Amino acid sequence: MSKLEQFQDFIRRNGKKITGEDVPVVLSNEEAKYPQLKFTFGWRIEIGVASHEHGPHCPSGVNCGRSASASDAAHKSAQDYVSGRNPLFNSRFKEELSSDVSKNFIIKNTDLRSAPDTFVGSDPCHSCNGSGQDTCYSCHGNGKSSCSSCNGSGRVSVSKFDSYNNRTVYTTESCSSCYGRGTQTCSTCGGCGNITCSTCNGGGNLYYSYTIDGDAKRSTQWAFESNDYHQWTSDYVKKTGLSLIHGMTEVTEVDVEGDLDGCTFIYAFTAKLPTLQFTATVDKVDTKMCFAGSQNRTHDAGGVYDPAVWSIAKKLGSGHQAQDKTALNTAAIKDILEANATNTSIALLDENWISPAIKDAVISNYQTLVTQLKKQSVKGIAPKMISGLVKYGYLLFMVGLLLALIFPDFAEQTDQRMGLTQYVIWFVSLLCADFGLFGLPPFANYAIVLGLFLISYHSIKKWYWKRISKAKTIILALAVTFFFPHIGFSVYYNALELVQHSPKLGNALLSGSIFAGIYLLIYGFKRPNKWYLKPLGLILAFVVYLAIQIGMSMLNDAVEIVSKDGNYFDHVFGLITPAIDFIALNIAELVVLSVCLSYFMTRRAFWLKAKTAVADYDSPVLLKSMNMEK
Numbered sequence: 001m002s003k004l005e006q007f008q009d010f011i012r013r014n015g016k017k018i019t020g021e022d023v024p025v026v027l028s029n030e031e032a033k034y035p036q037l038k039f040t041f042g043w044r045i046e047i048g049v050a051s052h053e054h055g056p057h058c059p060s061g062v063n064c065g066r067s068a069s070a071s072d073a074a075h076k077s078a079q080d081y082v083s084g085r086n087p088l089f090n091s092r093f094k095e096e097l098s099s100d101v102s103k104n105f106i107i108k109n110t111d112l113r114s115a116p117d118t119f120v121g122s123d124p125c126h127s128c129n130g131s132g133q134d135t136c137y138s139c140h141g142n143g144k145s146s147c148s149s150c151n152g153s154g155r156v157s158v159s160k161f162d163s164y165n166n167r168t169v170y171t172t173e174s175c176s177s178c179y180g181r182g183t184q185t186c187s188t189c190g191g192c193g194n195i196t197c198s199t200c201n202g203g204g205n206l207y208y209s210y211t212i213d214g215d216a217k218r219s220t221q222w223a224f225e226s227n228d229y230h231q232w233t234s235d236y237v238k239k240t241g242l243s244l245i246h247g248m249t250e251v252t253e254v255d256v257e258g259d260l261d262g263c264t265f266i267y268a269f270t271a272k273l274p275t276l277q278f279t280a281t282v283d284k285v286d287t288k289m290c291f292a293g294s295q296n297r298t299h300d301a302g303g304v305y306d307p308a309v310w311s312i313a314k315k316l317g318s319g320h321q322a323q324d325k326t327a328l329n330t331a332a333i334k335d336i337l338e339a340n341a342t343n344t345s346i347a348l349l350d351e352n353w354i355s356p357a358i359k360d361a362v363i364s365n366y367q368t369l370v371t372q373l374k375k376q377s378v379k380g381i382a383p384k385m386i387s388g389l390v391k392y393g394y395l396l397f398m399v400g401l402l403l404a405l406i407f408p409d410f411a412e413q414t415d416q417r418m419g420l421t422q423y424v425i426w427f428v429s430l431l432c433a434d435f436g437l438f439g440l441p442p443f444a445n446y447a448i449v450l451g452l453f454l455i456s457y458h459s460i461k462k463w464y465w466k467r468i469s470k471a472k473t474i475i476l477a478l479a480v481t482f483f484f485p486h487i488g489f490s491v492y493y494n495a496l497e498l499v500q501h502s503p504k505l506g507n508a509l510l511s512g513s514i515f516a517g518i519y520l521l522i523y524g525f526k527r528p529n530k531w532y533l534k535p536l537g538l539i540l541a542f543v544v545y546l547a548i549q550i551g552m553s554m555l556n557d558a559v560e561i562v563s564k565d566g567n568y569f570d571h572v573f574g575l576i577t578p579a580i581d582f583i584a585l586n587i588a589e590l591v592v593l594s595v596c597l598s599y600f601m602t603r604r605a606f607w608l609k610a611k612t613a614v615a616d617y618d619s620p621v622l623l624k625s626m627n628m629e630k
Contacts, residue, residue, distance in 0.1 A: 003030070004027055004028075004030050004278070007027060007276075007278065007291065007296075008025065008026070008027045011025050011027070011280070011289070011301075011304065012024070012025055015301075015304070015305055015353065018305075018331070018332065018335075018347060018348050018353055019305050019308065019309060019330075019331055019332035019348070019353065019354075020330050020331025020332055021305065021308045021309065021312075021330070021331075021332065023282055023283070023305060023307075023308040024282075025280055025281070025282050025304060026280070026281045026282075027278040027279070027280055027281075027289070028278065028279050028281065029277075029278060029279040030276070030277075030278055031276070031277050031278075032274075032275070032276050032277075033275050033276075033277065034272045034273070034274055034275070035272070035273055035275055045112070045214055045215075045216055045217075046214065046215045046216075046217060047078050047081045047212060047213070047214045048078070048212075048213055048214075049071065049074045049075050049078050049210050049211070049212060049213070050114070050210070050211050050212075050213045051071070051208060051209075051210055052208065052209045052210070052211065053206070053208055054206075054207040054208065054209060055199075055200075055206060055207065056125075056199070056200045056201040056203045056205070056206065056207070057207060058120065058122070058207045059118060059120055059207065059209045060118065060120075061117070061118030061119060061120040061209055062117065062118065062119050062120060063120050063121075064119050064120065064121050065121055065122075066121050066122065066123060067121035067122065067123050067208040068121065069121055070119040070120055070121030070208065070209070070210050071119070071121070071208075071210050073119045073210075074117075074119040074210035074211070074212060075210075077117060077119070077212060078212045081115070081212060081214070109215065109216065109217045110215070110216040111215055111216075112213075112214035112215060112216055113213070113214075114211040114212065114213045114214075115211060115212040115213075115214075117211070117212065118209050118210070118211055119209065119210045119211075120207060120208070120209050120210075121207070121208050121209075121210075122205040122206065122207045122208070123205065123206055123208070124204060124205060124206075125197055125199050125200035125203075125204055125205060125206050126199070126206070127197050127198075127199040127200070128197035128199070128200060128204065130204040130205065131197070131204060132196065132197050132200060132202040132203055132204040133194040133195065133196065133197060133202070134194065134195055134196070134197045134198070135193065135194060135195075136186060136188050136189035136192075136193055136194060136195050137188070137195070138186050138187070138188035138189065139186035139188065139189060139193060141193040141194070142186070142193060143185065143186055143189065143191040143192055143193040144183040144184065144185060144186055144191065145183065145184055145185075145186045145187075146182070146183060146184075147175060147177055147178040147181075147182055147183060147184050148177075148184075149175055149176075149177040149178070150175035150177065150178060150182060152182040152183065153175075153182055154174065154175050154178060154180040154181060154182040155172040155173060155174055155175055155180065156172065156173065156175050156176075157171075157172055158171060158172065158173050159171075273292055274292065274296075275290050275291070275292045276290065276291045276292075276296050277289070277290045277291075278290075280301075280302065280304045282304060282305070282307050282308065283307045283308070285306075285307045287302040287303055287304055287306075288302045289301055289302045289304055290302065298351075299351060300351065300352045301351050301352045301353040302352060302355075303352060303353070303354060303355030303357075303358065304353060305332065305353050305354060306354060306355055306357075306358045309330070309332045309333065309354055309358060309362070310358055310361065310362075312326065312327050312330050312333065313327055313330075313333055313358070313361065313362045313365060314361075314365065315327060316328070316333070316362070316365040316366060316368075316369055317365045317366065317367075317368035317369035317372060319372070321616075321617075324369055324617065325616075325617050325618070328617055328618070328619040328622060329618060329619070332348060332353075332354060333362055334619070334621070335348050336348065336349070336354065336359055336362050336363065337362070337363070337366055337619075337621045338620075338621050340359075340363055341621050341624060341625070366625075369622075370622070370625045370626065373610070373613070373614060373622075373626060374626065376610070376613070377606060377607070377609075377610030377613075377626075378606060381602060381603070381606050384602050384605075384606070385598055385599065385602045386598075388597070388598035388601060388602045389594055389595065389598040391598070392593075392594045392597040392598050392601075393590065393591075393594035393598075394519075396590050396593055396594055396597075397583060397590060400582065400583050400586060400590060401579050401580075401582075401583060403582075404578065404579035404582035404583070405504070405575065405576075405579050406503045406504060406505060407498055407501045407503060407504075408504060408575070408578055408579075409501050410494075410497060410498055410501050411578050411579060411581070411582035412578055412582075413497075414581075414582050414585045414586065415585055417490075417493075417494070418490075419585065419586065419588060419589070420486065420588040420589050420592065421588055423486045427482065427485070427486075430445050430449070431445065431446075431449070433445055433446075449481065452480075452481050452484065452485075453477055453478065453481045456476075456477040456480040456481050456484070457473060457474065457477040460473050460476050460477055460480070461473055464476075465604050465607060465608070466607050466611075466627065466628065467627055467628075467629060483592075509552070513548055513549065513552050514549070514572070514576070517544075517545045517548050517549070518545075520541040520542075520544055520545050520548075521538060521541045521542060521545065523541060524537040524538050524539075524540055524541025524542070524544075525537055525538040525541070607628075610626070610628070611623075611626075611628045614626050614628055615628075
């Protein structure tokens with residue numbers, strides 16, 4: 001197998017693995033070249049003057065008089081380094097470089113050590129003011145010190161035994177140590193009153209040296225030029241090219257623009273990159289494909305699979321679900337979308353199997369598909385929400401009405417209980433700690449409210465049917481925290497009150513049939529699928545409704561649920577009136593509950609339907625884009 005056939009086999013096998021497409025790539029025009037790549041990258045050379053204290057010891061170097069003069073001389077010389085007039089640091093830095101360019105590129109912040117030039121200066125000793133002598137600390141400059149034997153008196157006490165009188169006689173005599181003078185020559189200074197200065201060792205001067213130090217810090221700005229037949233992409237060279245170059249042919253100093261403008265210690269080098277180029281033909285479309293490196297291990301595919309991938313990707317978002325599913329399950333397109341969503345790199349793009357232009361086009365078509373699906377997921381939601389509002393409003397109206405009919409005494413006392421409009425005032429008083437819940441101290445209200453908010457927040461995060469933003473979760477948790485106490489307390493206290501009243505099922509049976517039967521009219525009109533049958537369904541439902549009312553009237557004659565005196569329907573209307581008043585007093589609660597139920601139930605139904613439709617595409621990245629991962 002020839003070398004060309006080996007590379008062709010490699011491309012076909014690798015291409016199918018990466019893109020998922022088996023496209024017959026034909027290589028021709030094999031040509032080996034050694035292009036010159038010119039790289040500009042480097043280090044910012046920072047040069048400064050360092051001060052060193054040497055005490056009384058004079059170091060070797062250029063003696064410049066006082067330390068200030070030495071410092072000035074060092075700074076003047078450092079300016080020559082910075083300006084590039086002194087090539088010392090340049091030469092030393094080049095020695096830091098090796099022939100392995102990839103190693104050079106990895107070098108970080110290299111210490112260039114100090115320059116050999118040392119500038120020495122001296123200042124008078126601050127302890128002795130340049131005299132080299134300090135006042136003796138023992139005699140304080142007097143040269144003499146008090147005699148330690150006689151304590152400066154010149155005489156010492158002695159005792160003698162008088163044998164004649166058989167007694168001890170105490171007397172004084174001249175001090176033998178100082179010969180009666182009371183002072184002695186100072187042993188520390190020998191009587192001169194001065195001692196050698198310990199700071200400057202008697203020299204009278206302290207020495208300072210100044211050296212020029214440097215550090216090489218890698219710059220982050222670099223670029224490359226290629227005069228070669230093949231235009232290597234900048235990203236490709238940055239990520240891959242440097243590891244393939246194995247020799248520098250020249251290193252020169254250059255000036256660069258931008259943040260490093262004017263810095264002379266930026267280096268450019270020219271390197272040879274062994275390259276093997278082919279003409280790759282796919283579906284009569286030619287492109288240049290290069291293998292690079294001493295062993296041709298790395299390649300720039302030159303967008304060789306652009307035609308194959310684009311033939312599928314261009315149909316993405318065209319409105320045909322089968323074509324969208326095919327595109328989303330194509331390996332190359334799937335990898336491009338996942339890499340874009342997760343901001344990761346993949347060989348498909350790094351090695352230029354797919355060019356940046358095709359990648360951007362794939363992502364653009366994908367965004368078109370996402371937009372289409374988002375529009376479809378809410379199509380028709382407004383009419384459904386309105387019908388849901390009517391449905392749930394009617395359902396809650398019937399539940400409230402039947403409750404009032406079964407417990408008429410309870411319904412009549414509604415105005416004595418706290419409604420939603422009064423609940424706002426109650427909640428504000430709760431937060432102002434005007435009273436304490438459950439007999440606890442008022443400040444415990446805050447702990448209860450905070451605990452309820454945290455429970456609501458975590459419950460919504462866990463059980464809400466879809467993933468929502470943190471802001472929406474907080475708003476929803478606050479709403480639950482606000483309304484839940486009203487619902488909880490209302491259910492609790494109303495239940496306690498209900499058990500104290502006897503239910504009147506007959507009232508609910510008679511009066512409830514009037515309102516419950518209204519649903520028959522809606523059902524009779526809605527049930528037929530054919531439009532011309534709907535009026536017939538409505539008529540039949542009305543007939544059934546009248547039959548129910550006549551039947552209830554006959555049942556009342558038999559069991560006398562309401563009084564037979566007077567008109568039957570007048571008595572039924574008298575039962576309904578308190579129930580209607582009950583509904584009117586609780587209209588705020590009914591409206592709020594109806595709106596919440598219609599909104600959340602409709603939204604949930606549409607979301608679940610949309611998720612089922614999106615899941616049919618079998619694309620995890622699409623679920624993520626549609627915010628449907630949960």
